[in-house]
Amino acid sequence: MRFLARHPGCRTHDIVQEFAITAGGTTKVVDRIEAAGYCRRHPHPDDRRSMLIELPPGVRDLVSGAVKVFEVELRRQIGSAASESARRSSPRH
Numbered sequence: 001m002r003f004l005a006r007h008p009g010c011r012t013h014d015i016v017q018e019f020a021i022t023a024g025g026t027t028k029v030v031d032r033i034e035a036a037g038y039c040r041r042h043p044h045p046d047d048r049r050s051m052l053i054e055l056p057p058g059v060r061d062l063v064s065g066a067v068k069v070f071e072v073e074l075r076r077q078i079g080s081a082a083s084e085s086a087r088r089s090s091p092r093h
Contacts (some may be wrong), residue, residue: 004039005063009052
């Protein structure tokens with residue numbers, strides 16, 4: 001979802017390349033995301049064999065909010081782990 005938010009109008013092939021997963025697996029995931037209403041496909045104007053994938057406006061806002069929450073929690077988790085690791089490796093006085 002974050003990739004779709006950052007790359008509006010991407011193709012399934014673009015997702016395959018980014019995540020190094022199979023085209024079939026990617027298509028199944030996009031099918032599920034689209035069925036849930038979280039993305040839309042549109043015909044590619046220059047390639048009849050390809051579809052462009054985009055997030056609807058409300059979903060873009062949802063992803064943006066989720067990314068912020070995720071990043072705060074990641075910093076909290078990584079920060080506490082990094083602090084603990086630094087304490088263990090620092091020389092005792």
